[in-house]
Amino acid sequence: RKEVEQDPGPFNVPEGATVAFNCTYSNSASQSFFWYRQDCRKEPKLLMSVYSSGNEDGRFTAQLNRASQYISLLIRDSKLSDSATYLCVVIPGSPGTYKYIFGTGTRLKVLA
Amino acid sequence: NAGVTQTPKFRVLKTGQSMTLLCAQDMNHEYMYWYRQDPGMGLRLIHYSVGEGTTAKGEVPDGYNVSRLKKQNFLLGLESAAPSQTSVYFCASSYGRGLNTEAFFGQGTRLTVV
Numbered sequence: 001r002k003e004v005e006q007d008p009g010p011f012n013v014p015e016g017a018t019v020a021f022n023c024t025y026s027n028s029a030s031q032s033f034f035w036y037r038q039d040c041r042k043e044p045k046l047l048m049s050v051y052s053s054g055n056e057d058g059r060f061t062a063q064l065n066r067a068s069q070y071i072s073l074l075i076r077d078s079k080l081s082d083s084a085t086y087l088c089v090v091i092p093g094s095p096g097t098y099k100y101i102f103g104t105g106t107r108l109k110v111l112a
Numbered sequence: 113n114a115g116v117t118q119t120p121k122f123r124v125l126k127t128g129q130s131m132t133l134l135c136a137q138d139m140n141h142e143y144m145y146w147y148r149q150d151p152g153m154g155l156r157l158i159h160y161s162v163g164e165g166t167t168a169k170g171e172v173p174d175g176y177n178v179s180r181l182k183k184q185n186f187l188l189g190l191e192s193a194a195p196s197q198t199s200v201y202f203c204a205s206s207y208g209r210g211l212n213t214e215a216f217f218g219q220g221t222r223l224t225v226v
Contacts, residue, residue, distance in 0.1 A: 008152070032212050043202055043217035044155070051212070087154070089215075098143050098162070098208045099170070100215050104154035 006103035029093030118218035135203030143208035144186040
């Protein structure tokens, strides 16, 4: 089983739609969670960290469910500029090792 | 502010040739990483370093060597390139302590081995 798993998509949604992505992780001791965004042929960039209580940044909401070992990303009022690949990132809990483990990414295409 | 800088940006190698990819960061980060990204595979960790003079293997280390002689630099070497090493290589760095510490990425190196 992969350490971090995501639905690769693509998700094709109209402008203004709400879309949600899920990501599952296998290591129950994982401590840190993130969503990164990657545009075509560019480097990944942090979209938002995911906190235990859930967190929101404008149109983006991230949730963590430790019991079921998944994190989610909700995008409201989708914009054309949201088209990108969204990468789920987990740091496993082994002390002294701070490794970022990436999912394969979920492609989102927002249509006019 | 430069952040994380990778050189070169593009390279074509012949099978069996060697090369070194350079990663430099100006954020005084302790941790540095080398990833490769292939279609459908996501980013996979090759090697990483938790501080100057230390390196460790990641998920796919075979065929690569690394060195971290200076805190700001992390070098990735291919001793004898193979077509299977055709990929996009990303370097990243982070402060490495505390929860939810962000990793910053370089712009990537596109390597083709023919």
